[in-house]
Every structure is written in C-alpha cells, then in structure tokens.
Amino acid sequence: MPHTQHPHTPESDRPVESQGGHWILASVGKKVLRPGGRETTDWLLSKLNLAGADVVEIAPGLGTTARLLLDAHPATYTALDQDRDACEQVAHLLRSHPEWGGTQQKVYHVSASDTGLPDGCADIVIGEAMLTMQGAKAKRAIMAEAHRILRPGGFYAIHEMALTPDDLPEEIATAIRRRLAQVIKVNARPLTRPEWTEVATEAGFTVTDNFTTTMSLLEPRRLLADEGPLGVATMMMNLARKPEVRRRVLAMRATFTEYRDYLAGMGMVLQKREP
Ligand SMILES: C[S@@+](CC[C@H](N)C(=O)[O-])C[C@H]1O[C@@H](n2cnc3c(N)ncnc32)[C@H](O)[C@@H]1O
DSSP, rough: OOOOOOOOOTTTSSSSSOOHHHHHHHHHOOOOSSSTTTHHHHHHHHTTTTTTTTEEEOOOOTHHHHHHHHHHHSEEHEEEEEEEHHHHHHHHHHTOOOTTTTEEEEEEOTTTOOOOOOTEEEEEEEEEEETTSSSSOOOOHHHHHHHHHEEEEEEEEEEEEESSSOOHHHHHHHHHHHHHHHHHHHHOEEEEEEHHHHHHTTEEEEEEEEEEEOOOOOHHHHHHHHHHHHHHHHHHHHHHHHHHHHHHHHHHHHHHTTTTGGGGEEEEEEEEEEO
C-alpha cells in the first residue's frame, strides 16, 4: 500500500478554535468529511458512468472520493479546490498511484465559482460537502460554473446537508444555520430538498435522482462504516491527546445530535438541460 498521507492538514497552522470543523476532523485522522458519509458517495457513484468520462471533482478535500473516481478509469480527472493544502494532498495522492496513469490528471488551486476551465469540457462534475458552506449567491455561482463546464446532457452529482422536513419553518432553519456556523466555524447554509431543487433548476439542471440518509457524521455506526475500525481507533487516540480539538469535536457532535431530526445527508444527481 503506497504512503499517501500528506503530513499537513489544511488550516492546521490556525488556532484550533477558528479552524473549519471539517479540517478539525481531518486533523485527528477523519477521512470522510461529508454529511451523508460513504453511503451517499457510493450511491452517487453508482449513478454515474465514470469509465472513459471527463470528470471534474470540485473540492476534493483529502481526496477520499478521488480514489474511487480514479479506480473507475475515467479518461480525465480534474480536481479543483480553493485550499492550497487540499490541492497538495490530492496531487500527492495522484503521484502515489502510478496505476491511475491511464487517466489524464490535473489539480488546480481555484475557486469552484471561477474554474478557468473551458466551456463544455466535462461529462461529469462531482462536488461533495462544499455547496452547503456557501451563501446563496456563491451557491448560484458554483452551480452556474458547473453548468458551464458540462457538456449538454452531462451530470452534476452533489452531496450536501439538507434540512428536514421540507416545510421546516424559516425561524427554525435560521436558528439551525446560526448554531451550525457557530460550532463548525464555516458559513453553514443547508437548504431543504425543495430549496436545493430550486437552486439547481434555476441554474439549468433537472434533478434525475436523489437520496437521503441521516446526518450521523459523528455517530459510532457511521464512523465505523466510513473510517473502518483502525481509522476510528486512530481518531480516538488523537482525540485523547488533543483536548482542545476534542472540545471542538464534542461540540459539533452535540449540535448534530440536538438537531438530528432536522438534518439529513443528501445526494442529488443533476443533469444539464438541453438549451
Ligand atoms: C467539508 S470539505 C469536503 C471535502 C470532500 N469533498 C469530502 O467530501 O470529503 C469542503 C471542501 O470544499 C473546499 N471548498 C469550499 N469552498 C470552495 C470553493 N468555493 N471552491 C473550491 N473549493 C472549495 C474546501 O477547501 C474543502 O476542501
């Protein structure tokens, strides 16, 4: 097994109390940093014809999904992340796997709303756990950019946090978003499923499939499924050694538990509508 772990996790040079929750989790060894876990990623990938496709991954983070994408033998794989360390980790991962050499690979340090990629260059765009952390304007800009770089009929696969039920009163939604932002330290703006559908439809997509699961990112069963026994043991050891990080993780877990009935992990497959 090649060594693929880059020693530096993103934002690790910032004070623990201000690091984004996903990078806090990464700093103790968590690899799957998305609300619906590996289950939702597997569902999304099962809906996509990746072999021979031109695939763009928006916000690969630590490259966990990148591995699955590359294993499916796309013609090209392009990773885009606004975090320099994340880009380095993914580049490092790609270099460590010569068996993926049949796929042309590129990693760009750019924002997903302005990728610099040519129009219609991709068959598939995939982005997980990154739209939720954008405000309304940025969500629209990223959706529009995904639409621009896709060929007509191409697919945009998203994996995000949803608010439930669909008719959740706005004051509860606002309170949840505020609390999530406080504990995760990112601008967490989950939407209800109809709201996600509306943003996607306005950007020129049709929802072709969707999937919902619990938002149990830090629950024992999901942790085991996502990270495996060894991964969970590593996380526990790291948490025992890092009290400040442990406090942050416990605060996130308490918030996810408190709002368990209102949060979900959601996968959606969107197809670029013909003009
Ligand atoms: C929660 S992590 C998810 C990482 C990975 N997709 C996963 O599911 O494990 C969010 C990722 O989105 C990236 N990101 C956030 N906003 C972005 C933007 N506007 N453009 C590109 N990358 C972005 C972050 O740098 C980070 O790598």
